[in-house]
Amino acid sequence: MELRLNNLTKQFGDFTAVDHVSLTMSSGVYGLLGVNGAGKTTLMRMICTLLRPTGGQILCGGRDIFKLDGDYRKILGYLPQDFGFYPEFTVKDYLLYVSALKGLRPAVAKRRVRELAEGVGLSKHLNKKMKKLSGGMKRRAGIAQAMLNDPKILVLDEPTAGLDPNERIRFRNLISELSEDRLVLLSTHIVSDVEYIANEILLMGEGKILHQGTADELIDSMPERVWKCRAEKSEVPALMKKYRVSNIRSEAHGAELRIISGEKPSTDAVPEEAALEDVFLYYFGEKGVDDSALI
């Protein structure tokens, strides 16, 4: 299954949310990494035929997805960023309802609901009302509904948002399991979400795909180096102003800093191995450091 984006553009009035994106994806996990407002959700909503592009095309197996219409949505699964549901429905009713919307025959639907509830760990909660689920369980129900039709294209918009670290790791593994034999497009602004499970990472900023490649390729693409150095507490603000600082650890007499820079920031600085997080910081500046990302 090949999904090809051709000069895909979406404008809201004068504002360009997605800017001439061209991309080809086949099976595997694609991690769409970008800061808030980069255009990830807009891109994904177009891929899910919920928004019509202002320009460009999305082709699935060479055919326009808006022309394929129902035939395309038949192989699509989508977990939206702000995933809503029917609070009065039980988990089982909800999943059966989405199965009906996806055109599953009742007998098949029942089987799929049972299998998926097992798979995402919701078996015990099938008869609970949706409004009584915890945030993590809701996300699981969200994944389950996206998987009901065994989609060839699975779009997950920030599936790990709001989850605690344990839950996030479990979720990552779950997605990894589900990614076999299908195209998974996963968006996040948390580097560690995609660092290990994505076969290909797409860095998105201001509506454009800035860089793409495996984690290693992206790290290699960074023209600057990562340094570790010590500094007095009083020197820290000046350093932060001058360099991109990806981490600060307070110590008894001062601080240990992780700095991204082309030149050696201080005489005692030692070069460090770059990580994907540093790449993220390099391309997205200070904005890229999100407290929640530093786990």
Place this chain on the structure above:
Amino acid sequence: MLLYELKKVLGKTVNKVALLLLLAALVIVSTLAIGGVSYTEPDGSSISGMAAARQLEKVKKQWEGYITEDVLRAVIEANDAVNQSPEYQSDDVTENNMAYSRKQGFSDIREMLNQAFSDFQTYDYFRADSLSPEDAGAFYGKRAASLREWLDSEEMKDQFTENEKQYLIRHYEEMETPVYYTYADGWETLLTYTDTMIMLIVLITGFLVSGIFPGEFSLKADSVYFSSRFGRNRGVRAKIGAGILLISVIYWGTMLLYTGIMLFALGVGGGSCVIQTGLGGWKSFYNITFFQKYLLSVMGGYVGSLFILSLAMLISAKTRSAVLAVTVPFIVLFIPSFLSGVNPLTKVLGLLPDQLLQISSVINQFSLYELGGKVISSVPILLVLYSCLCVIIIPWTYQICHRIQDR
């Protein structure tokens, strides 16, 4: 899918409350209507409700039959006899009531005399008292004659076209005389409150159907819904189906219950009498029976509800706002009554959808339209016009939801 749509609607607390309110409204309206029927005993005391209806039926049945000149003469004489009695002329209220008690049997026919012999645009409750038995022969002729006189009067000169005037006179003359009379209080009371009942149904059902389309958006379940294979076609059809089903089941269920209660409590007789025998019906140009008037009222009410509530659903689909949609029935029902004083608008107001919900009063008005030289009364126009508009609105709603990506 339809079942899930219904489940969504009926699962909401607001909607359960709305349905309970409708039930309460039904009970209150029926109680008021039945309680409003009263009978005065020969001793001057009065009773009301079902027992009163049984007594009234008994005394009115004595006057059952064709209202011929002889019958009218007898009524005028009987009325006069009561008027001459010491109880009638007494200053004591109880004694007056005792006198009235003896008029109840022919009170409906006396009422027709009042209407026939008063001036066309006025009503005089005591007109029958000043009639003499010789006047009885002029009774039926008076009806068309008063109409002619009224239409020829200076103030009416430009109100109707010549064709419309001919149409009215023709219909007046087409009424078969003598008319047949029997006790019909069950139907009359039923029809008196039909409009109120229909209006309450529409306003309350508005709450139930307004949330059907905006539901996914307010819950943020729209992305999953519309990115599914069938959300945009079968799903939307299920929504429309659920809306129409709710409107129909609530409407017919409530109306049947209401009709059943009223006819059970007040009696089923008299449905085949012409509406001219009823209070205020004398001047209607529609030559139909009470039962036919009832059918027109409930059919009109149904077409009207379907139109108004489909419009509310269309607006809810377009704006994705349930609140806005809930106001639609209120606007459609109440704005015209504010404008009713504006004379140039009369013709337009007569064709607004609120008219469909009050056919039983429209039937008593001279609401006529001339199209290409042909005169048509408003009721059939309303029925056809709004049935057609429903046929347009419903697919339109479908299109709005079907092409979600272009919003």
